Amino acid sequence: MHSHDSPTQGDPNPDRAVGDWPGEFSYCPMCSHPLKSRLVGSKPRPSCESCGFVHFRNPGVGAAVVLWDECGRLLLVRRGPHATRSGLWSIPAGFVDYGEDVRSGAARELLEETGLVATIGDPAWVATNTHDPAKITVGIWFTGELVGGTLAAGDDADDVGWFDLNELPPLAFDTDKAYIASLGR
Numbered sequence: 544m545h546s547h548d549s550p551t552q553g554d555p556n557p558d559r560a561v562g563d564w565p566g567e568f569s570y571c572p573m574c575s576h577p578l579k580s581r582l583v584g585s586k587p588r589p590s591c592e593s594c595g596f597v598h599f600r601n602p603g604v605g606a607a608v609v610l611w612d613e614c615g616r617l618l619l620v621r622r623g624p625h626a627t628r629s630g631l632w633s634i635p636a637g638f639v640d641y642g643e644d645v646r647s648g649a650a651r652e653l654l655e656e657t658g659l660v661a662t663i664g665d666p667a668w669v670a671t672n673t674h675d676p677a678k679i680t681v682g683i684w685f686t687g688e689l690v691g692g693t694l695a696a697g698d699d700a701d702d703v704g705w706f707d708l709n710e711l712p713p714l715a716f717d718t719d720k721a722y723i724a725s726l727g728r
């Protein structure tokens with residue numbers, strides 16, 4: 544990764560208060576009492592006056608796997624009808640489950656979306672994804688080494704293929720574009 548071009552990925556409103564993002568809880572998930580905004584650690588956070596629950600909202604974690612074929616082409620999936628940015632292409636990725644190891648999540652998502660099995664290596668890129676303000680994530684793009692499987696689109700993907708960087712299909716996410724641009728080729 545090149546530290547000099549570490550990206551900020553277009554935070555739609557960096558001054559927005561912690562409790563003022565879309566998709567926030569209205570009721571306490573522990574006791575169902577209505578939540579109120581309260582200053583906790585110098586920031587307003589949805590808080591429960593009944594049981595003391597405070598919603599420290601954190602980004603989800605998305606894990607992507609970067610695979611190249613012997614011709615130097617990049618593996619991409621087309622996002623299916625039920626995925627965000629349907630019909631556009633992205634590097635295979637998905638949400639890491641709670642309690643799941645981040646590399647296991649990356650390998651699982653790759654297998655589900657592409658049918659391919661890879662060993663997961665070092666991170667190649669890290670970025671905050673704000674394309675859905677109701678579900679902000681931190682994305683980690685891992686390098687992968689193909690070890691098996693049969694190429695077939697599945698899960699959220701309805702097509703999969705290898706692409707020359709000079710002939711990329713329309714991409715869904717600015718963060719994928721930023722990573723690809725960082726490769727400088």
Ligand SMILES: [Zn+2]
Nearest residue numbers: 571574591594
């Ligand atoms: Zn409560």
